[in-house]
Amino acid sequence: MVKVRHLKKIFYTGKGARTAVNGLDFDVRKGEFFALLGPNGAGKTTTISILSTILKPTEGTVSIDSLDVTQEPHRVRQKIGVIFQDPSLDDRLSAIENMDFHGRLYGMSSLQRKERIQFMLSTVDLWERRHDLVRTYSGGMRRRLEIARGLMHFPELLILDEPTIGLDPATRRTIWEYVHFARKEWGMTILLTTHYLEEAESADRLAIMNEGRFVALDTPENLKKQVGPEIVTLESDPDKIELIKSFLCEQFGIKEFRDERIGSFSFPLPADIGNAIHVVQKITVPIQAMTIRSPDLDDVFIQITGKGVSSSSEAASPFHRVYRGKL
Amino acid sequence: MKTEVAYRGSTNITFSSPLLRDLRAIYTLWFRDIIRLWRDKLRLIGAFVQPLLFLFILGGGLKGRVLTAGNTHMNYQSFIFPGILAMSILFTASFAGIAVVWDREVGFLKEVLVAPLSRTAIVIGKVLGGSTNSLIQATILMGLTPVFGMHLSFWKVLMALGIMMMIAVSQTAMGIALSVRMSSSQGFMVLLNFIILPLYFLSGAMFPINGLPNWLSVLAHLDPVTYGVDLLRGVFLGLHYFSYPEDLIGVCLFGAVMSFLAIRLFNQESPS
Ligand SMILES: Nc1ncnc2c1ncn2[C@@H]1O[C@H](COP(=O)(O)OP(=O)(O)O)[C@@H](O)[C@H]1O
Ligand SMILES: [Mg+2]
Numbered sequence: 001m002v003k004v005r006h007l008k009k010i011f012y013t014g015k016g017a018r019t020a021v022n023g024l025d026f027d028v029r030k031g032e033f034f035a036l037l038g039p040n041g042a043g044k045t046t047t048i049s050i051l052s053t054i055l056k057p058t059e060g061t062v063s064i065d066s067l068d069v070t071q072e073p074h075r076v077r078q079k080i081g082v083i084f085q086d087p088s089l090d091d092r093l094s095a096i097e098n099m100d101f102h103g104r105l106y107g108m109s110s111l112q113r114k115e116r117i118q119f120m121l122s123t124v125d126l127w128e129r130r131h132d133l134v135r136t137y138s139g140g141m142r143r144r145l146e147i148a149r150g151l152m153h154f155p156e157l158l159i160l161d162e163p164t165i166g167l168d169p170a171t172r173r174t175i176w177e178y179v180h181f182a183r184k185e186w187g188m189t190i191l192l193t194t195h196y197l198e199e200a201e202s203a204d205r206l207a208i209m210n211e212g213r214f215v216a217l218d219t220p221e222n223l224k225k226q227v228g229p230e231i232v233t234l235e236s237d238p239d240k241i242e243l244i245k246s247f248l249c250e251q252f253g254i255k256e257f258r259d260e261r262i263g264s265f266s267f268p269l270p271a272d273i274g275n276a277i278h279v280v281q282k283i284t285v286p287i288q289a290m291t292i293r294s295p296d297l298d299d300v301f302i303q304i305t306g307k308g309v310s311s312s313s314e315a316a317s318p319f320h321r322v323y324r325g326k327l
Numbered sequence: 328m329k330t331e332v333a334y335r336g337s338t339n340i341t342f343s344s345p346l347l348r349d350l351r352a353i354y355t356l357w358f359r360d361i362i363r364l365w366r367d368k369l370r371l372i373g374a375f376v377q378p379l380l381f382l383f384i385l386g387g388g389l390k391g392r393v394l395t396a397g398n399t400h401m402n403y404q405s406f407i408f409p410g411i412l413a414m415s416i417l418f419t420a421s422f423a424g425i426a427v428v429w430d431r432e433v434g435f436l437k438e439v440l441v442a443p444l445s446r447t448a449i450v451i452g453k454v455l456g457g458s459t460n461s462l463i464q465a466t467i468l469m470g471l472t473p474v475f476g477m478h479l480s481f482w483k484v485l486m487a488l489g490i491m492m493m494i495a496v497s498q499t500a501m502g503i504a505l506s507v508r509m510s511s512s513q514g515f516m517v518l519l520n521f522i523i524l525p526l527y528f529l530s531g532a533m534f535p536i537n538g539l540p541n542w543l544s545v546l547a548h549l550d551p552v553t554y555g556v557d558l559l560r561g562v563f564l565g566l567h568y569f570s571y572p573e574d575l576i577g578v579c580l581f582g583a584v585m586s587f588l589a590i591r592l593f594n595q596e597s598p599s
Contacts, residue, residue: 091433101359
């Protein structure tokens with residue numbers, strides 16, 4: 001469905017050149033859910049803008065359904081639905097007017113628009129408010145409207161750029177339910193960018209992006225396997241932490257530590273060492289608590305880039321399967 | 328989630344020819360501008376204040392104190408009336424440019440840019456929307472002519488409308504050409520004032536352009552708005568400085584150049 005080759009984008013500004021996308025190669029299959037995960041400034045939005053025909057690539061080619069985005073932008077545009085990172089509604093129009101405008105631009109007949117608007121607005125729970133001007137909507141309502149609008153013309157490829165940022169969990173869930181429903185309904189392909197790790201976790205394949213490049217591309221499961229089977233968190237007297245770390249390093253060769261709260265740190269347990277309890281029992285310093293959990297994408301990201309995805313860790317927590325045991 | 332909503336509509340969108348698609352899109356863009364204009368009645372009313380002030384205060388104050396053009400004695404208000412119409416068009420038409428910058432600021436432009444329509448269709452839709460807006464206002468102003476004893480025949484009104492349409496199209500196109508790459512509507516407003524005010528004052532809208540000092544006369548000849556004002560005054564008062572063909576060439580040339588520029592620049596701004 002999507003074919004990206006040697007994609008590069010350089011912005012020339014008054015202060016010089018900035019390479020936002022630096023050589024991307026990837027394919028997205030028809031019906032696949034593909035996610036791009038990366039911190040702010042990684043180049044996700046730039047990539048998306050090129051795919052959705054808003055920006056021209058500096059180098060490289062992009063084709064969507066075998067149509068080149070720079071050669072046949074019209075035909076590409078008919079096939080895609082885009083939900084932008086930043087707002088893109090006319091807030092002086094009502095929800096219905098925004099939707100109707102969209103349907104007309106995409107060549108839908110008036111009967112089709114009518115049916116589709118009613119269906120989509122009911123789905124995102126805005127039917128009751130359909131005649132109100134968008135300027136009276138809350139942030140979450142606007143986002144829902146944008147998603148209803150992006151799906152209105154049955155796009156073959158839905159491009160979502162950080163779609164649920166700033167939304168409450170309930171709204172996020174509703175939106176994802178509908179996107180997945182639409183995916184089954186007409187075999188829609190999804191390309192998502194996010195820095196919420198748990199959203200990327202449900203993708204078929206996932207690319208981790210940093211400074212304009214992919215640093216990893218695989219299924220979420222395989223990426224998690226790279227980190228090791230388990231992440232162990234230990235709590236102890238803050239003064240003793242360094243002592244424990246050097247012990248673990250000498251005895252088991254564990255080097256990747258990550259500080260959590262004061263008096264607490266975590267590390268991925270290497271696969272060849274075996275049981276975490278067995279390891280911890282060898283530590284002579286008193287340990288107050290130990291948590292073992294399976295790695296998540298945050299761990300993958302930290303391992304690969306050496307830093308976390310900003311503002312994502314608090315959002316990711318409900319998805320950790322945490323086993324907590326006091327020793 | 329309410330997946331129980333039974334009928335989600337047919338998934339088949341009939342693909343029409345690109346030309347038909349663009350024509351529908353132009354209508355859609357135009358229609359949006361009309362809805363917004365209707366909703367923003369304050370703007371509609373506000374746009375009358377300036378022309379009326381010029382007409383009644385300036386026109387009233389200068390009445391009888393200036394020699395009128397071509398030694399024909401006429402009411403100064405009648406003399407500047409075509410110029411006032413041109414002013415109303417100039418200012419409201421340039422609003423179309425501000426509307427584009429505003430759409431860019433709030434992000435709505437992206438919605439239009441990813442939709443399957445050509446960049447040229449976007450420019451045409453915006454030009455028509457902006458021109459309609461300024462034409463509506465100019466038409467209402469024309470309703471004032473009996474107040475100072477000017478009587479217009481049906482044909483004159485029709486001709487005036489045609490000329491005003493041409494001026495409006497040129498001005499909106501100019502506004503849109505200038506709006507390309509502008510991302511702040513406030514900055515754009517300042518830029519517009521720098522351009523529109525000189526265009527307006529040099530156009531002979533407020534004073535006859537015969538017998539001007541040399542440098543002013545040259546500038547007035549260079550100002551494309553001069554020809555539109557001259558043509559309007561010709562239709563309303565039978566008084567004109569250039570010949571009609573010269574005026575028409577001036578007006579059409581300006582419109583063509585501006586439309587070309589608007590389409591060209593807009594296409595360059597983002598891939599078509
Ligand atoms: N229009 C632009 N002009 C100049 N630099 C830009 C522009 N858009 C993005 N950039 C730069 O490109 C880099 C990638 O930005 P972006 O694609 O928005 O990242 P992300 O969406 O992953 O947060 C950033 O360093 C950003 O400052
Ligand atoms: Mg972004």
